[in-house]
Amino acid sequence: MPDAETRPEPLYLEDLSTGMKFSGGSYAVTEEEIIAFAKQYDPQPFHCDPEAAKQTFFQGLAASGWHTAAITMRLLAEGAMPFGGGSIGLGAEVSWVRPVRPGEVLSVENEVMEIMPSRSKPHQAIVTLRTTTRNDKNQTVQIMTSKVLAFNRGHIPGALS
Amino acid sequence: MPDAETRPEPLYLEDLSTGMKFSGGSYAVTEEEIIAFAKQYDPQPFHCDPEAAKQTFFQGLAASGWHTAAITMRLLAEGAMPFGGGSIGLGAEVSWVRPVRPGEVLSVENEVMEIMPSRSKPHQAIVTLRTTTRNDKNQTVQIMTSKVLAFNRGHIPGALS
Numbered sequence: 001m002p003d004a005e006t007r008p009e010p011l012y013l014e015d016l017s018t019g020m021k022f023s024g025g026s027y028a029v030t031e032e033e034i035i036a037f038a039k040q041y042d043p044q045p046f047h048c049d050p051e052a053a054k055q056t057f058f059q060g061l062a063a064s065g066w067h068t069a070a071i072t073m074r075l076l077a078e079g080a081m082p083f084g085g086g087s088i089g090l091g092a093e094v095s096w097v098r099p100v101r102p103g104e105v106l107s108v109e110n111e112v113m114e115i116m117p118s119r120s121k122p123h124q125a126i127v128t129l130r131t132t133t134r135n136d137k138n139q140t141v142q143i144m145t146s147k148v149l150a151f152n153r154g155h156i157p158g159a160l161s
Numbered sequence: 162m163p164d165a166e167t168r169p170e171p172l173y174l175e176d177l178s179t180g181m182k183f184s185g186g187s188y189a190v191t192e193e194e195i196i197a198f199a200k201q202y203d204p205q206p207f208h209c210d211p212e213a214a215k216q217t218f219f220q221g222l223a224a225s226g227w228h229t230a231a232i233t234m235r236l237l238a239e240g241a242m243p244f245g246g247g248s249i250g251l252g253a254e255v256s257w258v259r260p261v262r263p264g265e266v267l268s269v270e271n272e273v274m275e276i277m278p279s280r281s282k283p284h285q286a287i288v289t290l291r292t293t294t295r296n297d298k299n300q301t302v303q304i305m306t307s308k309v310l311a312f313n314r315g316h317i318p319g320a321l322s
Contacts, residue, residue: 055320073225
């Protein structure tokens with residue numbers, strides 16, 4: 001887990017407003033990790049065999065889109081989604097704009113698009129976030145719109161209080 | 162990669178029609194793997210610390226939604242999306258209906274919802290698929306709608322022919 005020292009102060013529902021942006025951290029994607037992830041979760045030649053990948057649609061090794069999504073989550077959990085109670089996603093829409101290649105360094109920008117208070121649970125809301133993942137050439141590799149839960153301070157379900 | 166022997170014959174664009182369904186394979190989710198995935202990609206207490214997870218929203222260890230998505234991809238790549246040229250996703254919308262717990266065994270059902278021929282590339286189409294991931298109690302854990310590329314036989318871009 002991220003160091004408590006480097007992690008930003010958590011924000012609660014009452015701290016959030018539309019248009020707020022968060023970022024932070026970066027993640028270097030190695031060929032070794034692309035292949036290891038793909039062998040476990042997306043075993044296709046263009047994701048796990050650099051030589052065979054040359055004769056595919058991707059014309060070379062490319063990270064699984066699900067790997068890009070997982071790395072994006074890591075960057076969110078490490079600071080780009082500093083929500084009290086954690087990042088609890090209900091769902092997400094992901095577009096893979098361009099493949100991630102070995103050696104790229106990814107970072108994210110995360111923006112609050114909408115805050116929809118719960119009718120039945122007064123201290124809870126569904127927050128819509130737009131998360132753009134870019135490589136170190138500032139090219140967008142993934143765009144994600146997600147719906148996550150946010151809670152008022154002192155009202156995290158399940159938490160000891 | 163899956164055994165060539167157990168992998169179904171690939172289907173090409175001309176073989177596909179709306180309403181076709183695919184399934185195949187299962188994946189047992191261990192506590193060890195939930196924690197390993199979470200430590201790398203979603204380092205939050207409810208995904209990587211069984212004891213701390215008890216005092217969270219999830220009231221116990223739960224797999225990261227991105228882990229559920231990655232396992233779904235594995236089941237698709239192993240046979241539930243038997244497309245010639247591979248499973249090349251443009252994007253996906255994922256809903257996490259219920260958390261995946263240690264010990265559950267996941268399987269998928271994958272259905273062709275729509276086939277949209279490309280205007281500019283005559284041998285190519287965007288296929289919309291709906292993939293339902295269930296646990297071994299037949300409870301739906303994830304619903305995904307994805308857009309993937311399909312190609313006519315003999316027209317895989319980048320492939321030696």
